[in-house]
Amino acid sequence: MAEGTEDAARPDRRPRHASILDVAALAGVSPSTVSRSLRGHETVAAATRRRVAEAARELAYTVSPHASGLASGRTLSVGVVVPFVTRWFYANAVAGAHDALREAGFDVLLYHLGDAAARDRFFDRMPLARRVDAVLTLSLPLTDEHTLALRALDMPLVTLGARLDGVSSVRVDDVAAARNAVRHLLHQGHRDIVMITTRQDDEGFGFVAGPDRVQGYRQALAAAGLDARGDVVEAGTYGIEGGAEAMARIMERPRLPTAVLAEYDEVAIGAVRTLRRSSVPVPGRISVVGIDDHEMASVLDLTTVAQPVREQGAIAARLLLDQLDGGAAGPVDVVVPTRLVVRSSTGPPQGA
Amino acid sequence: MAEGTEDAARPDRRPRHASILDVAALAGVSPSTVSRSLRGHETVAAATRRRVAEAARELAYTVSPHASGLASGRTLSVGVVVPFVTRWFYANAVAGAHDALREAGFDVLLYHLGDAAARDRFFDRMPLARRVDAVLTLSLPLTDEHTLALRALDMPLVTLGARLDGVSSVRVDDVAAARNAVRHLLHQGHRDIVMITTRQDDEGFGFVAGPDRVQGYRQALAAAGLDARGDVVEAGTYGIEGGAEAMARIMERPRLPTAVLAEYDEVAIGAVRTLRRSSVPVPGRISVVGIDDHEMASVLDLTTVAQPVREQGAIAARLLLDQLDGGAAGPVDVVVPTRLVVRSSTGPPQGA
DNA sequence: CTGAAAGCGCTAACAA
DNA sequence: TTGTTAGCGCTTTCAG
16 A cells, blocks of 8 residues: 555545644654653753644644543543533633633533433443543532542542532632621611522532521521521522512511522522512512622622622632642632622611 | 552552453453443344443443544544623523533533633634534634634534534524514504614624624614614623613613614613613613523513524534434524513503 | 653454 | 454653
């Protein structure tokens, strides 16, 4: 078989990418030198490096991640595992992490665990095994089994918006966030404050910060000398619809509370929708406060406790990269600050 | 060197994954049989298949995607390229595509091209080259250069929300969508209808459906015997803030229009925010209609033209998978239906 | 500073 | 139906 066989002779094959051998040949060096040179490795003579770079450009050479990964054991990609990409919080966290990771030269494999089927498939096949160098999980409520599977991967792991023993994490202080929201209401004179939480789904797969926020709510009540049990209404579903439905139930009561704390902004938004449709003035009759500072909070003039989501994604990525660099003395727990944003969905209670 | 060297003897190595050889040994067959068997390939004796499966389970074996990819030339992953994951439309489209792709056994590599730096890096390094088997681009306004780079990949390609010569696509009829929105306003008696569009960013990287929607707006006007140029206001930025800002400019006019068509719901939402803050009644004084049926549209009671986003993502994934299966006679252009959703942000003009 | 050689862990003809 | 034999395209000791 003649070496000179032209492309025309193998019409069915994908047009072959230039390989490291082609670059080596063109640059007049060995493949190993090309490899080293292209990765800025070791000491490669400047002149050589230049020749290699030029040859690579000329041939539009890109390394094969598979070949490289197989040979080196590094994949240059990280897995980002998220329960719902479509929700504001997650989408922003993913964006923040993605940008930081790509900038560092890593690819991002997205694993969206929106439904039970996807979840099961994920945790029992563990598709991450040799596919990524590190894993970032976003606010995933993990069972012991899940946790085990993740640890078994034995690779750098960071959680965002949740804590896991011995694992680095980035989050806000959810207890404090809720406490501050309630304190704001208390300062305005509210004494009858209901909290709306959302239910985790059948597999216990809900928003992981809920319990902490409930705790913060209760702490604030207790500190004000009120009944520390509070008045927690659990919505039957999550998000806007959950908030709307829970608020509807609250409105069936003979006596309305003067204020409502929602577990997160989407819930608050749903609650506001219900109130509006029933022509209950906000904050005239009922004040509503959320947590997150969702992009729609400003549109609805919702008072909320803001947390920097995209930044948390970026920080999480950074932690991951640090671990990959071999740094990292031990797991760290980065707690980023939140801040009360007062808008016009809260005000003094009627008659105050 | 003894073959029996125990793990303890290489304490620094990552705990080695079982390899196909281990499985083969345990099952008492050759590696190729394991390979075939595990992929449900060809005719492998049922008994053998069972033994292999058991051995694999016992050793918690997972194929190395890199090794497999290198050997077979298939990566079992697809690249999803999106301008902004954080926006409702894209997040939902990504979710839809992701779920369908994962279900088919493909991994999803996310490329978020949010800023110019990410964009440039992407198009000139083309990180997709040997990394994925197919590419899905979401509403990406592509320059000729971009298009060329994408085509040079020479792999299955599908676009969502945009068309590209010779490439399969999934989208709505944006011209018709806008036309219907305007028709609704015309039916209500409006004659003075402004359209707000958003600007593409400096690199021309904006929402790609804009021009079609403007065209639909103009067609509807023309059909009603009105000035077909219409009255188009271009916002200085995109999304909610763009809509808010454009609406503010419109309000400086001596005479307000009676209705506004926003290029998409987020723009409409921004416009509504401005109107509310200025206490201009909607729809009493000005009607507002959007396009998309963003999840917040119901909260704000926004009349809009709904499009099924998640479904489009799923359809796009399906097209990609079909192409990978070698099917696909030629490029197809799937146009999914839209539907006017009348809520209370539109109504007859004052005095009508 | 550079090259030669030996894999990384699979898959895919080709035999048997 | 299964096994044997070559690679896939890199990286990485180890020599030089």
